Amino acid sequence: MNQEIIGRFAPSPTGRMHLGNVFAALLSFVDAKSRGGKWLLRHEDLDPQRSRREYALQVEDDLLWLGLRPDGEPEYQSNRFHLYEESLDRLRRAGMTYGCTCTRADILATQAPHQSDGRVIYGGRCRPSSLPCFAPEPETKHSVRLYVPDREIRFTDGLYGPQAVNLARECGDFIVRRADGAWAYQLAVVTDDALMGVNRVVRGSDLLLSAAQQIYLYELLGLPAPEFMHIPLLCNAQGQRLSKRDKSLAMDILRRDFTPEKIIGLTAYLCGLAPTDEPISLSAITELYATRSLTPTLTVSL
Numbered sequence: 001m002n003q004e005i006i007g008r009f010a011p012s013p014t015g016r017m018h019l020g021n022v023f024a025a026l027l028s029f030v031d032a033k034s035r036g037g038k039w040l041l042r043h044e045d046l047d048p049q050r051s052r053r054e055y056a057l058q059v060e061d062d063l064l065w066l067g068l069r070p071d072g073e074p075e076y077q078s079n080r081f082h083l084y085e086e087s088l089d090r091l092r093r094a095g096m097t098y099g100c101t102c103t104r105a106d107i108l109a110t111q112a113p114h115q116s117d118g119r120v121i122y123g124g125r126c127r128p129s130s131l132p133c134f135a136p137e138p139e140t141k142h143s144v145r146l147y148v149p150d151r152e153i154r155f156t157d158g159l160y161g162p163q164a165v166n167l168a169r170e171c172g173d174f175i176v177r178r179a180d181g182a183w184a185y186q187l188a189v190v191t192d193d194a195l196m197g198v199n200r201v202v203r204g205s206d207l208l209l210s211a212a213q214q215i216y217l218y219e220l221l222g223l224p225a226p227e228f229m230h231i232p233l234l235c236n237a238q239g240q241r242l243s244k245r246d247k248s249l250a251m252d253i254l255r256r257d258f259t260p261e262k263i264i265g266l267t268a269y270l271c272g273l274a275p276t277d278e279p280i281s282l283s284a285i286t287e288l289y290a291t292r293s294l295t296p297t298l299t300v301s302l
């Protein structure tokens with residue numbers, strides 16, 4: 001069966017894009033387009049405090065400047081809360097969720113051994129003694145957590161290869177709806193990717209663990225999981241992951257000092273598709289991607 005590839009780029013509209021975001025956008029675009037697929041845009045504006053519509057519009061403008069035109073109208077997660085509600089209902093009906101009244105301090109006090117990367121693992125204080133659990137959630141303010149099993153979730157990443165993740169050990173029961181009513185990232189992303197028909201996800205390697213959480217959610221919701229390919233995060237000359245603090249690599253400066261072809265050429269070079277960072281066109285990088293494999297180096301100094 002020759003299924004049409006549907007990829008996507010899903011930025012959070014909380015500021016101007018930087019080179020790291022552009023890198024992920026470009027690679028997800030060429031990944032889909034090199035195989036005749038579609039490329040969708042979804043603004044992940046779940047956090048009403050930090051998300052701004054003007055940032056989303058700026059992202060769209062920056063993508064168009066690069067020549068990255070999404071297929072169809074961009075989606076906004078803030079328009080899709082009713083869909084997340086339906087997913088949560090399905091998890092509740094399966095008896096796989098429970099209300100958690102722990103504060104952040106409670107969780108820090110009872111968590112399993114500290115993770116070196118600062119991840120906090122929920123120790124299971126509110127977890128029901130047996131599952132499935134259909135007990136009503138507490139009347140008081142609470143988040144909703146999803147039970148995770150003590151077994152390995154296996155998948156093959158397009159770049160990092162075979163992965164086996166035990167969610168009980170790596171993250172513990174995770175939140176699907178926050179105590180303030182906000183939707184958690186994992187539930188929203190799985191619901192959206194499934195309903196938008198996305199079958200190929202290319203994104204930064206900081207989300208590699210999330211892929212295991214998401215595959216588990218796809219299983220529970222009876223939805224097909226996409227193929228995943230995670231790409232290393234760009235680092236600055238000091239070896240730190242690029243962030244909004246790297247002002248020289250923010251899109252306003254990039255657009256002032258470089259052409260789209262220069263940025264595309266740099267991307268091709270950084271991920272090992274081209275021997276130098278000479279400017280190239282979008283169709284040239286798409287062709288390179290179709291015929292070569294990625295061998296990222298990924299330290300950048302401009």
Ligand SMILES: [Zn+2]
Nearest residue numbers: 100101102126
């Ligand atoms: Zn709790």
